[in-house]
Amino acid sequence: MKILLTGTASDSHTWNLVYLQLFLEELEHRVVNLGPCVPDDLLAAACRRHGPGLVVISSVNGHGYRDGLSAVRRLRGEPGLGAVPVVIGGKLGVAGAQDPERAALLRAAGCDAVFDDGDVTALRDFVTALEALDVFDALPDRATA
């Protein structure tokens, strides 16, 4: 599947993105890595252009809950992007602890999964399940559906 990997609008960290690209490629997916500091407009445009089967948002700078919310709302408001699976993870707040309330806001806005403990094993399981679902339902590419 084609996966769009992206940093958040205010986050310049890239080691997380380099790592996740390798991780997802090793699971035999094609990864388009948009890099750090991706504004919502650019993310939406890239989604329309690439029609990914999954969008993975990564943030570690402590603004992730807020920037992620803005990014997901933007994607969900975009014609044609209502159903593309979107997940987010990393270190999303500045307190070093997960914030269940803000994670719930992300889910309510349309995030399919929130990995705010940075758990990549859980991400792998999610991707595997998503693939099985896609194969089972023989769905066309969701982004363009």
Added chain:
Amino acid sequence: MTGTVLAPAAGRPAARFRPAAAPGTGAGAAPVPSFGAFVAAAAASGRLVVQPRMGFCDPALMRTGLERTKAAAATTVGTLTIDSYTRVGDEAAARASLAEGVPLNGYPIATHPAARTRRLLDGLLDDTFPVQVRHGSSRPESIIRSLAAAGLDATEGGPVSYCLPYGRTPLRESVDNWARGCELLAALVPAPRVPHLESFGGCMLGQLCPPGLLVAISLLEGLFFAQHGIRSVSLSYAQQTDPAQDEEAVRALRRLAAEFLPPEVDRHVVLYTYMGVYPRTEHGAASLLEASARLAVRAGAHRLIVKTAAEAHRIPTVDENVRALETAASIAVLTERHGMPDADTADSEVYAEARAFVEAVLDLGADVGRALRTAFARGYLDVPFCLHPDNAGRSRSFVDRGGRLRWSDAGAMPVAPSLVAGGRAALTSDGLLAAVHGLAARYDTAAEPALTG
């Protein structure tokens, strides 16, 4: 330079160093606080200046942080670390976050009114306590205007080092922004005040960049600052994986500064405690910090920017910052300086490599900003693991068996790669994690060290 400084009595508070009147001020004039002069005076009396990386969005908490930094049992300067929204120029998001009560990862200096920032500094900022603004922005204009309006004159930056690690601004734009930024800072802080600018070149992405390239970028940015009207600079180097290689690097930086910077430009070397993935345990974090304090003193860096025990986890508290400052200061006092003046002039491996980079860039033209752009475009400078589109991305590094950082692939750079035993393996996600966690793992698993001090 030689001789050991006596340790202060245990627990003695306020071991603060207060210089006499700052040099360069007219007789009878009130002393003009100057970041560079403060560090020079501390160095002259054998004290290492220590500084936190500290930033909170709440001005009251930020003030407490500065008060506690000033009162710490150490020779300190203060820091305002700026939040990510302000760094990327999204002041609307910074303002909205304050309104929503969402904590930021730094102080939004362009959002709080200048009067608010002045109040936060009132009675703290003086010739015994300079305060620096650290921000990581490739578009620094509004931050520079805000810091000057608040009465500040010291900051950090660089056309390359505040671009490649900090987002997607094209290098060409960052070079122009920083040329104008330097000139703006010089204009907004006129003589007799002395604006100070530190290069972040010695850090870049924080880890896995061999020292020769870090030293060269820092030196070249210092030259760039001087070309654009800045008369007091600091050149940085971040602790890497091997103490001996790091000592070579700091000495190489000092020597290159003496060889290449215009003589009238005030300068010092600032060391950063390790900037890559940090140990997770308290004792691992403390011993890495202590190693950096020893390195700073031995190699002759005049200022050290510390990391706290919270680094691997979250934004540190004021207490954690103060503890790190005092730990570093107490180790520095106990560390004997090397009395080997010729160690600075020795042609070390790091010096030779850094000099090759510097000469390759300066050969491209007299305008350092333009030369830097060309050097990156041609891959003469190529930061390993950097995703920025203006970085060639052909270089690769590794940590050798002895712990030194080396090139496994030099791309088009003017240095020779090392031969890697068994050839260069393809990069895997596990391999990358092992590489970036290597140093932290070493410190986390080392036996708990005996308490010092």
